[in-house]
Amino acid sequence: LQAIGDVQRFRDENDAALASYAQALDLFRAVGDRLGEANTLKAIGMFNLEQNQVEEALKLLEQALQLYQQIGDRVGQANIYWNLGLHLAQQSDLKQAEPLLAQAVALGQQIAPNHPVILHWLTVLEQVQSQLSTETGKS
Known part of the structure; x- marks a missing residue:
């Protein structure tokens, strides 16, 4: 169903x-x-x-x-963290998004560190972290 x-x-x-x-x-x-x-x-x-x-x-x-x-179920956990973090990032709430995305990546790396999805997640996380550090530097 x-x-x-x-x-x-x-x-x-x-x-x-x-x-x-x-x-x-x-x-x-x-x-x-x-x-x-x-x-x-x-x-x-x-x-x-x-x-x-x-x-x-x-x-x-x-x-x-x-x-x-x-x-x-670490895969389920990682997916929840990822989806919540991605939603927050899309809403421009990078401060709240970053720890959720980081948690998803950490779990993903425990499960399958070289999986293409996890590598993509890592790239997105790094972009969010870069944006955050740029915003922090402007403050």
Whole structure:
């Protein structure tokens, strides 16, 4: 059901996507699948972030992050940190974005240091840090 929600979201069938996510979340919770629950919370949170429903998105992403931490899913944790940091960077909140992006990169480097995604993340982090140091130098 979560994958169906992902496809519906991609096709801009937002109401259907949210309904599929809600059903998936109920099922994952009913069977005690915490990874499925975390992944679905993340999907709903990212949907809300895209819809500029930031407060609700942050609440859901925090719940997903807690579940990822409880089950030891470092990939899930890294993705949450990355998405939150990237959102903040896109909002020009580099001070708050930088530690989240750095946490994502640190986790990613523990998992697969030479993976192209992690190398890209590192490049973005370095750009954010460079912008921050430039802004700090101007102050």
